[in-house]
Amino acid sequence: MTKSRLGDFIRDNLEPILQAWEDFARTIEPPALTMDDVELRDHAKQMLQAFAKDLAQPQDEAERSARSRGLGKRERADTAAEVHAEARLVSGYTVVQLVSEYRALRSSVLTLWAEDVAAGRPTDMEDVNRFNEAVDQALAESVARYQAMVKQSQNMFLAILGHDLRNPLGTIVTGASFVMQAHDIPPKYVLVATRMFNSAKRMSKLINDLIDFTRTHLGPGIPIKAREGDLLKVCEEVVEELRTFYPEKLIDFQAPAQLEAVFDDSRIAQVLSNLIGNALQYGAPEAPVEVRVRDGDDAVVVAVNNRGPLIPPDKLAGIFDPLVRIALSVNTDYTERTSLGIGLFISREIVQAHGGQLTVASTADNGTTFTLTLPRRQGA
Secondary structure, eight states: OOOOHHHHHHHHHHHHHHHHHHHTTTTTGGGGOOOOOOHHHTTHHHHHHHHHHHHHSSOOHHHHHHTTTOOOOOOSOHHHHHHHHHHHHHTOOHHHHHHHHHHHHHHHHHHHHHHHHHTTTOOHHHHHHHHHHHHHHHHHHHHHHHHHHHHHHHHHHHHHHHHHHHHHHHHHHHHHHHHTTTTSSSSHHHHHHHHHHHHHHHHHHHHHHHHHHHHHHHOOOOOOOOOOEEHHHHHHHHHHHHHOOOSSOOEEEEESSOOOOOHHHHHHHHHHHHHHHHHHHSSSTTTTTEEEEEEEEEEEEEEEEEEEOOOOOOHTTTSSTTOOOOOOTTTTTHHHSTTTHHHHHHHHHHHTTTTOOOEEEEEETTEEEEEEEEETTTTO
């Protein structure tokens, strides 16, 4: 007796399979209620036909292993599963609802096939394994496309938000600065204006970090404009600025008399401000933050050290990852102290854009040291 093949069964029973799947899809609210029959079946038919075609083709062990991990060969740039994920995202489906559709599609096919062979007709059970691998491949493609589109949408939203906040915030900074310089108003108003100015400047830094963060995800990375300059001058300006902002802290700064290099002065100043500022925040109150600048033949090295609590090794590995917060103690307000948690990530991106490296080490004997290595010449 001829065996019942699952691929042939799918081709011969597309309508009842699609109807069973559509009945399930209509239970997903609210998106399914806003879609007609054609939209509900948009790519399920194409996927079923692809499954049937796959079942009819021979497959070796390597191909089987790849498909089980969602790494099977692609026949076109955008598969039906990927386009289906895009349509579901636009329709408002969550990723959980998207995954549940594949579960329903799998169940519809296997349940109807089981009923068809219940009379005792011999079957090839290997088809079930092949079918499951094909569904897993489609599911992996759908989830990957869905996740990529969500991430892109989020980054685009953050980029637009950061850009649109700049103008009103600039108005606040300008207005507060104007009031601060006035001589014909009571001192209490000048004090309020000063607080507004400082708060607005902190907000401006957050917005700039946010825009830089989205640039690394939406484009080629953080742009730099490198030119010949004195790196020592930039280091000194950042150190003096932070000494003014943290008058109660001590910064021990040592550097050669002059240090010429090719770099983007505003971007490197941003990196140094972030590194030294973090060291001042997290370092032991009684110990100075050490900033050491060394001049090499091909590279400049800036080391920023603080004697704060040891960073655990498991946290150290992900310290440059975006949005990572390191909890040094349960009593520290890290929402206030680490802001968005993307400063170190941005700093590393800036350094890498210069062709350099930013590393960190934390030991009980030497404290925590961030080391910036910058080539003297771009492309060196």
